[in-house]
Amino acid sequence: MPRLLLVEDNEMNRQMIVGHLKWLGYEVFLAADGHQAVELAADLQPDLILMDMGLPLLNGWDATAQIKADPVLATIPIIALTAYAMSDDYYRSMAAGCDAFETKPIDFEHLAATMERLLAGSR
Amino acid sequence: MPSLVAIICIFMLVVTALTSSIVSLQGWRRRDRAWARPLSFAGIAVTIMAAGYAVELANTQLENILLAVRFQYIGIVSIPVFWLWFALTYTGRSKMVDASRHYALLIVPALTLILAWTNDLHGLIWQSTAVTVNENGTFFAPTYGSWFWIHTLYSYSLILPATGFLMMTALRTHRLFRWQALMLVMAAVAPLLGNLLYLLRIGPGQFLDLLPIGFGVSVLLVALLTMRGRLLEVIPLARTLTFEQMRDGVVVLDPERRIVDLNITASKMFNRAIADVIGMPITALLPADTNLPAQYLTAHEIDEEIALTTNTGLRWFSIQVFPLAGWRGRIKGWLVHWRDITSRRQDEELLRLRNAELEALHLSLQQELVERQRTEIALAQARDMAEASSRTKSAFIGNMSHELRTPLTSIIGYAQLIERQLGGGDDELIRAELEIIINAGRHQVELINDLLDLAKIEAGQMQFKYDEFAISLLIDRIIQMVQPLAQRGGNRFVIDVSDEVETYYGDEQKIGQILINLLSNAAKFTQHGTITLRVRYDLRNDGAWIEFSVHDTGIGIAPAFLTTIFEEFSQIPGSLQQQYGGTGLGLTICKRYTELMKGTISVTSEENRGSSFYVRLPVERDWAIIAPPSSALEASGKPIYVADTGEIYASPPSR
Structure with a gap:
């Protein structure tokens, strides 16, 4: 069972997303801010990270950049999962090191x- | 045998004659100077006089004595004339007596000379001629006739002013030249002194008329002064000329403020001859109609500039009055000096005006500069504010997007989660109702997307990322996005990409958004028809273009709506909108994006037959130039990838 790290600060949405991911068959771990x-x-060295961008303490862009800067973790795919969904936000997320962008x-x-x-690609 | 006294007298006279002749010669050699010629003549005259006198003393016979005396008279009569002439030229007064008058002065001496030589006929010079003999020798002792006294008077009337002029020059001479001045005084008074001694029978005067020796001394002294001393030959002249010819008016006053001297400028100024005003009070000089207050001429000391109305209009004068202090500070008189400074004043006035003009110009320039700076600052502030406002707007739009999306994420997400958790069968009603929530939420998201995109375009904050990208990858992405929509309407989905089209330099995301928009529209309005995405070069029109076109076989657009189809919220009316959904902003955004990328968008349509949208974007990269011509494009095989009812039959070439 692939292990996912979901980074999401909004509790209501966190529960909802966890529901969907579990239903889709993933093992989900949770983080509520960038530092976590x-x-x-x-x-945990998860198989994949779903990263919200508008996070407290350390925002998602910086957190992504930090993870991608670590050679051990750099291969973990990160999907930006954000309500910052304008086209500029797409570029910002990709520039931070995200592998995909979901709004x-x-x-x-x-x-x-x-x-x-x-x-499939990272395996 | 002459006595010792006679011998001494003769010796002195011979010495005088010799020195005078030398002076005369020297003077003649320097005759280029005005005063040298009369000095030379005077030297000759003294030589003749002294030599004649010596001969007279050496003789005892009356006839011989008389002959010597008559010979002496050549010198005696001419000396005063030459002496005066010399004094005038030497002290710079040559203009007082012009050349013709110099010769007129010789008339009386000439008459005297003739009378002396013809005395035997009339006795006008000597009534009787005799000699007296004493232990000192034989002396000529005539009884003088009437003309002799005329001659004497005439001679003194010439000698005295000459003496006076020389004395004045000597007294005016700067104290640095005191010795020279003293010599000049001696030269001036020597002849008179000699004559005085003779008349009073004092010293050598007992035996001898010392007049010729006096003149001899004078001539020698002057010769020494002028030829050795050098200084006096220029200074008195220079001083006098300066005084006379200076353009400033100068009046010298005595302690009673009577005019002692004035220069030519001053005399012209008051239009009075110099001779007429000497001795008059200074106030008498002032014309009756002058506006010059008398105190300017009678003040003790003044240094001012005043304006006076004269017959040549208003003129400015600088007036100075200062006392001439004599020995122990006693006032010897005053010097009144003035200068016409009208032109200087005019220049100053002009300068002042120019300065004022420059000042004004400078001021206005400064004001203009300040104004300009102010404008620039205001403009910069306005620009900064506009930029800040745009940035704020942009940030606001971004945050707004985030804030609007977050609750919608929950609404749609939970609706979908409930949908997943529902069992089959009896929950169909709930499932349908959840679908309504989900669709309404999605529509809301679309509306938010489009509105905020448009707002960002309007704020000038929409950014474009230009890069070279592969068209095939873009097409892949589009197929993924549009496939579900096409599935829904049961349409054939045809991708028609020209072989030559491989990469394009532009904003891939924006182009994708435009094409997804157009394809979504096509899918929305087409049921069981064909939707075609075509990509090719268009080199037929000016410049190189890449053309994306979307064709459908749907319901088409009524001509009435074709013209306004790219405007905001221009949707097909009423029931159709409800039936097909959409925000009414999609085509507007497509048009804005296309135009911002320097392209054009156009539409052709036929009702119930279908519509075609053409997006043409400029090709700016070098590789576009080597693209094959249109004929080759037409002829080339067109690989067609067909997506039919959701199935993709083939992959795009580069995959």
């Missing part, structure tokens, strides 16, 4: 396809 995200990424509200079918593609 970086720590858990190192501790909120979430198209779960599309997200599932993206996750499968990335997991």
Whole structure:
């Protein structure tokens, strides 16, 4: 069972997304801010990270950049999962090191396809 | 045998004659100077006089004595004339007596000379001629006739002013030249002194008329002064000329403020002859109609500039009055000096005006500069504010997008989660109702996307990322996005990409957005038809273009709506909108994007037959130039990838 790290600060959405991911058949770990995200990424070394961008303490762009700067973690695919969904935000996320960009509200079918593609690639 | 006294007298006279002749010669050699010629003549005259006198003393016979005396008279009569002439030229007064008058002065001496030689006929010079003999020798002792006194008077009337002029020059001479001045005084008074001694029978005067020796001394002294001393030959002249010819008016006053001297400028100024005003009070000089207050001429000391109305209009004068202090500070008189400074004043006035003009110009320039700086600052502030406002707007739009999306994420996400958790069968009603929530939420998201995109375009904050990208990858992405829509309407989906089209330099994301928009529209309005995405070069029109076109076989657009189809919220009316959904902003955004990328968008349509949208973007990269011509494009095989009812039959070439 692929292990996912979901980074999401909004509790309501976190529960909702976890529901969907579990239903899709993933093991999900949770982080609520950027620092936790970086720590858990190192501790758990998940197969994939779903990263919100508008996070407290350390934002998602910086957290992504930190994870990608670590040679051990750099291969973990990161999907930006954000309500910052303007075209400029796409570029910003990709520049930070994200491997894909999914917007909120979430198209779960599309997200599932993206996750499968990335997991297949990293394996 | 002459006595010792006679011998001494003769010796002195001979010495005088010799020195005078030398002076005369020297003077003649320097005759280029005005005063040298009369000095030379005077020297000759003294020589003749002294030599004649010596001969007279050496003789005892009356006839011989008389002959010597008559010979002496050549010198005696001419000396005063030459002496005066010399004094005038030497002290710079030559203009007082012009050349013709110099010769007129010789008339009386000439008459005297003739009378002396013809005395035997009339006795006008000597009534009787005799000699007296004493222990000192034989002396000529005539009884003088009437003309002799005329001659004497005439001679003194010439000698005295000459003496006076020389004395004045000597007294005016700067104290640095005191010795020279003293010599000049001696030269001036020597003849008179000699004559005085003779008349009073004092010293050598007992035996001898010392007049010729006096003149001899004078001539020698002057010769020494002028030829050795050098200084006096220029200074008195220079001083006098300066005084006379200076353009400033100068009046010298005595302690009673009577005019002692004035120069030519001053005399012209008051239009009075110099001779007429000497001795008059200074106030008498002032014309009756002058506006010059008398105190300017009678003040003790003044240094001012005043304006006076004269017959040549208003003129400016600088007036100075200062006392001439004599020995122990006693006032000897005053010097009144003035200068016409009208032109200087005019220049100053002009300068002042020019300065004022420059000042004004400078000021206005400065004001203009300040104004300009102010404008620039205001402009910069306005620009900064506009930029800040745009940035703020952009940030606001971004945050707004985030804030609007977050609750929608929950709404749609939870609706979908419930949908997943529902079992089959009896929950169909709930499933349909959840679908309504989900669709409404999605529509809301689309509206937010489009509105905020448009807002960002309007704010000038929409950014474009130009890069070279592969067209095939773009097409892949588009197929993924549009496939579900095409599936829904049961349409054939045809991709028609010209072989030559491989890469394009532009904003891939924006072009993708435009094409997805157009294809979504096509799918929305087409049921069981064909939707075609075509990409090719267009080199037929000016410049090189890449053309993306979307064709459908759908319901088409009524001509009435074709013209406004790219405007905001221009949607097909009423029931159709409800049926097909959409925000009404998609085509507007497509048009804005296309134009911002320097391209054009156009549409052709036929009702119930279908529509075609053409997006043409400029090709600016070098590789476009080597692209094959249109004929080759037409002829080339067109690989067609067909997506039919959701199935993709083939992959695009580069994959």
